[in-house]
Amino acid sequence: MTTTSPEAAPPPEPPRPSSSPALTAPASLRELFFAFNRLSLQGFGGVLPVAQRELVERLRWLDKQQFVEMLAVSQVLPGPNVVNLALMFGDRWFGVRGAMVALAGMMAAPLVIVLVLTVLYGQYAQHPLVGGALRGMGAVAAGLVISTALKLLTTVRRNPMGRWLALLFAALTFTLTALLHWPLVWVVLGLGSIAMTVAWVRLGRNTDSSST
């Protein structure tokens, strides 16, 4: 015994202290894998609504605010959003191994299923019932994304730029991308920089007023 170092292996980085004390954490890589496997397999027409339901509402591994912040970062980074979200979440608790395990959990089973469907689809593509089912699922997928957005909208209350400005930026983003079909890069670079500047100014003002 030569060393007196108190901690042999501290966790890679402590998560930010959260406002709600009831949050928990994944206990093991195995639990992480099956959590992402489970949410991915429920994710018909998109994983994001299920990820919100599972990670925030059921498992309570993140609160709403943390989820929307992680989502914001994962949308700005290049690459598929939910994949980035899984990578960030896994990395946060278990480092690179966690990132890979979360990614594998999310991708493995659905990849096999979708390729089996691809092969089957070749035989049943012309069947009207298949077309009808796809349409019905498509409409529900749209409803799922909209309800996720509506639920997360309450997080604007805690935005330092203020509720109304934040809602204005959300509405502008919707108008530019959905209605006017601007390329996303320009919306993010243009509107995004303005929004970040506003947040930067407001954060500075908040710090000043709280210190006096």
Place this chain on the structure above:
Amino acid sequence: MTWGELLGLFGHFLLLSLLAVGGAITTAPDMHRYLVTDHHWLTDAQFTSSIAIAQAAPGPNLLFVAVLGWNVAGPLGAFATTTGILLPSTVLSLWATRWGSQRRETRGVRAFTNGLTPLTLGLLLATGWVLAEPYVRDPHYRWGALALIAITVLVMTRTKISPMWLVALGALAGVAGLV
């Protein structure tokens, strides 16, 4: 397909990975240009049905990339497009989030995330709109689709039922000819 072409396919998806700001689906127009218009590896109908299949299957939407690759060149094609779209963005994301989380409480990083969260919410609504638009514009499917969307939003905001059951309901409504 030659090995050279397969390598080209892989390379193109490596590039798209870095351009896919806002999700893989945002690069679909460019994939269409590359696979259908320039190389004639897929027909228009094959391209569209590839995306529909991925929508109907569970899992991340990005799986449509694997279906496209499969339809171009079988298992090797699926491998090339899927690893291509994942590799660069994965490395970059891990690096960037670590850099950011060490500076989580600094004014710069807080301004970055708080500035972008409203855009995220707007983009989510936009995605919902883009998914709903083709049905809502078609007078034949409009009311059925709007009813399904409204039911979905009500159930999701007021209950804890898994979205999976709503998707099953949508499939049944479609099979019954209601949508």
